[in-house]
Amino acid sequence: MKYVFLITTILFTYSQKSSAKSNLYSLDRNDRTFQADFVEEKITDNLYVLKSPSYHTNVGVFIGTDAVLLIDPMTGSNNHQNLLNAVKRLSSKPIKYVINTHSHPDHSGANLFFAKLGAKVISHENFKYTNAQYDQTFKDSFSLSMGNETVELYHIAAHTFDDALVYFKNSNGVFMGDTYMTNSFPNFYYGGGSKGHLKIIDKALSLGNARLTIIPAHGKLSSNKAELNTYKANSIKWINRIGQLYNGGQTTEEIANDQQIKQLSTVFNNGNNVSNQSIIRTINKTIASDLIPSVQLPGSMLKQFEGTYRYSNGQVDEIIYENGKLLFRSKGLYIFEIIPLSETKFQVRGLFPGKHLTFNAATSSFEYFNGKESLRATKQ
Helix, strand or coil: CHHHHHHHHHHHHHHHHCCCCCEEECCCCCCCCCCCCEEEEECCCCEEEEEECCEEEEEEEEECCCCEEEECCCCCCCCHHHHHHHHHHHCCCCEEEEECCCCCHHHHCCHHHHHHCCCEEEEEHHHHHCCCCCCEEECCEEEEECCCCEEEEECCCCCCCCCCEEEECCCCEEECHHHCCCCCCCCCCCCCHHHHHHHHHHHHHHCCCCCCEEECCCCCCCECHHHHHHHHHHHHHHHHHHHHHHHCCCCHHHHHCCHHHHHHHHHHCCCCCCCHHHHHHHHHHHHHHHCCCCCCCCHHHHHCCCEEEEECCCCEEEEEEECCEEEEEECCCEEEEEEECCCCEEEECCCCCCCEEEEECCCCEEEEECCCCEEEEEEC
């Protein structure tokens, strides 16, 4: 036990000598599986960002009057206890809430762990079309009081169909999830496309004052409005340049060799060189999201496809018409927009290579090509 106390004391002393905004936290010696440290940035006296060096999702911790709130608690599938230990070093108050910026596992993977400890998981209502754990959902916006803070949630489909900005009004800070990363390409392929991407950035920029602290999902622990404005400008350049070259007849490989595209690829990835394969893959996703050669169909025609459809294995998909779009979704599995290529064939937005649905009015069914095989579902 003397050796354990000595090691802990040395680590604590080192953390005190670190800068005010970057401390290392040792973990309980009782946890024999991992003994990793967390990097911490203090935003205010009550708001912190944690990151595990072995798992690069930025995790938010807010210490309320009576309880703690977590944002995107995921640090690797075997590292949840270590995160709990790190949070306990910040506050001994119970963890009452977990909020997710979106459903992807690197942000929601520890939901169940903390739910079992008594936390309520608050997420957007489209979480029901994923396999992520949730308890309470909201549609467009939501407000939560932590006693010393008002937390506001805003939904805009951008990176996914369940994105949420998490805004701390008094602390003047906002968590953006994967709608903003400082070490990766803009990622808007499966939700709102480039329009949703820019819309959610504008919403974040409208919050707080000029000194708003912006927490990206990955990369830097914190950012600001000037850097987010630069990211937005580069996103627009990326989107417009790919569109210009693609509509001009260039192949994906030719677009990837464009000097502006190469330069932007480096900028998005924090100055690091990016493989040509990675650039091509991202270009293909951008095309599949924004540049599908679609046709315009009236709402009355699109509504005809609404309904529930059952596959031979019992799985049920639902197609609904919402805000001028057709959504293709299945509880616990997925939600996508489908875009008309003709009066009967629809592309699944953002998925490359192309996955698509072909409707047959005579049999009230569709064939879903999922990239490997075609599956038939009949309207119920």
